[in-house]
Amino acid sequence: MIKHVFYCLLLLSILPPTYALAQRRPSGRLAAKPLYRDPTFDGAADPVVIWNKQQKKWFMFYTNRRATDPAAEGVTWVHGTRISIAESVDGGATWSYRDTANINYRPTPQYTHWAPDVVEDAQGGYHMFLTYVPGIFTDWNHPRHILHLTSSDLLNWKYESTLPLITDKVIDASVFRLPDATWRMWYNNERDGKSIYYADSPDLYTWQDKGLALKERGEGPKVFRWHDRYWMIIDKWKGLGVYSSTDLQQWQPQEERLVELPGKGPEDQAIGGHPDVVVQGDRAYLFYFTHPGRTEGTPSAAATIATKRSLIQVAELHYINGKLTCDRDQPTYIQLKPTKHSKKRL
Template sequence: MTSYGATTRSPARMITALLLLASAPVAPKPLYRDPVHDGAADASTVYDRKSGEWVMFYTNRRADLPQDDSKDVRWVHGTAIGTARSRDGAHWTYGGTANIPKSCTGDTLWAPEVQYLAGQWHMWLTVVPGIFRDWNAPRFIIHLTSPDLTSWTCGERLDLGSDRVIDASVIALPKGGYRLFYNDEHQNKAIRTADSSDLVHWTPGERLTQTPGEGPKAFYWKSSWWLISDAWKGLLVMRSPDATTWTAQPDHILATPGVHPTDRAMGQHPDIIVTGNRAYILYFVHQSGEADTQAKPDLWRRSVLQIAELKETDGILSVDRNAPVRVRLKPQTASRLP
């Protein structure tokens, strides 16, 4: 997730920006499909200043794994982290799997969170130590660092007081320090927080949700902090003036399936790219709503990544997933606090 503050523009600059957007490429549907296992999910997208490219890290689910038992979930285990690159944010090229040391991780890697903070790249990664047929396994979050988004060095395993934690999202706080948002499965899969002054030592804090969910993404946009998480009935939206006190939006976004092929199921596990005054949401979609799924029941496991533009009106976020999305992502220099 990448978050950048908006800037004040003159009318002439606004007109120029609108003209540039009008000439921007329309994103395809799907935005991205993993060419190896056809199970792309859980994206985290950042700008690589050295290459001038946008880089996407994602969970590389093994959706093509032959299975006879519908309850067998080995296909979401044994997963690497896939990568893709783009110059414009609309067209993506597969970049192989991330070079993540197995010495500190394991066979199953989920939900990367990549951020440039304190002078280097950081990744927080969910690890499941093995390949399992069911969901009954420990899960924890590992911290890694990199100078270049290519070579990753093992850091610490986060001590969050639970052996079932997944899906990190990290922000730099306005008054200093950092806040981690994550899912604690032992607390009814609630979204919780933890705070740190050094990105290494974390103190668990509040439980933010009473209903279950996962895949939180926190970001600053339009003079507010936002937290969007996957509630398995669309995406829950929460808003805050200070990243501490949160108010939930009454409805869920991306709950209603889209009308276009490959986008006909609810949106799941968001990523957010804020670029100037605009914000884009990336989400994954299972292919259960496609016409050939009944003839090929295993196709429901396949998932693709889609993109849509966020809209904000009077403190409420909305998404029109059926509208064409013109994507023009600005080259970024570094994350900025509001």
């Protein structure tokens, strides 16, 4: 009897820390690190993640930079790109290459596709807002436009229109459904110091440019709602700038940037860039890309395959004292759940 009591007490002394450890660990599967590398050109960038309700998988669309193309001169390796798709069947913890998006818009023999954003409307249709460059160029001094495309399966895309925005050099759309069920798109106006502008639409088809939204230099705006406020994250090329708003008009900057300091995990030693954010209840996930070969954390001109290649990482966001934080070195446990409508809806 005494021996039995002794073993029971010993077992109880062991269980509490084990139980506490289990309680501290977030639910979900441990995300791969790096999360995803493109098998074709090793140049995955600008991710956007959405639930494919027909196939019951998560899709990740991304700019497929030609990092391993030995014939690319100047900055042609970030031109001539097409949009690729990765898929996940385990809630976002691991991803595999699926296909190249079939975009039915090729008015010029050579063209460039950059930085898609994809949303689902209330009727279940998919809409892509894609940066289009009419050629493959050795420098940055050429027009770029934002296209509207639609799809029923997230694989095949029909051209709808070229948006009538404020200039002929616009990139990086981020589309969000407003409380009144209309839509707003934020984008980068390269002719105004790369500031963030916006446009409104009642139906995703007809757009009216509204002008300046945020006088900050940056790319890849991403807007979402979490913890009873709106957030905008932009790529500052020195980490991700964070801004918050209560009305989607006035944006307050956060002093601290995200994924600015080099990480310690595999292929995560450089600044993070152009993100997507997936919000699920009280949890949110930051999908960002990084150039692992640029170990000093600067987007200096890439001259080698090692510094050109890029890949996707994920980290969980946290809301602490009115600010967003994330620790790219902590293990990320993720279990994205199917969404009834677009993650961009309220």
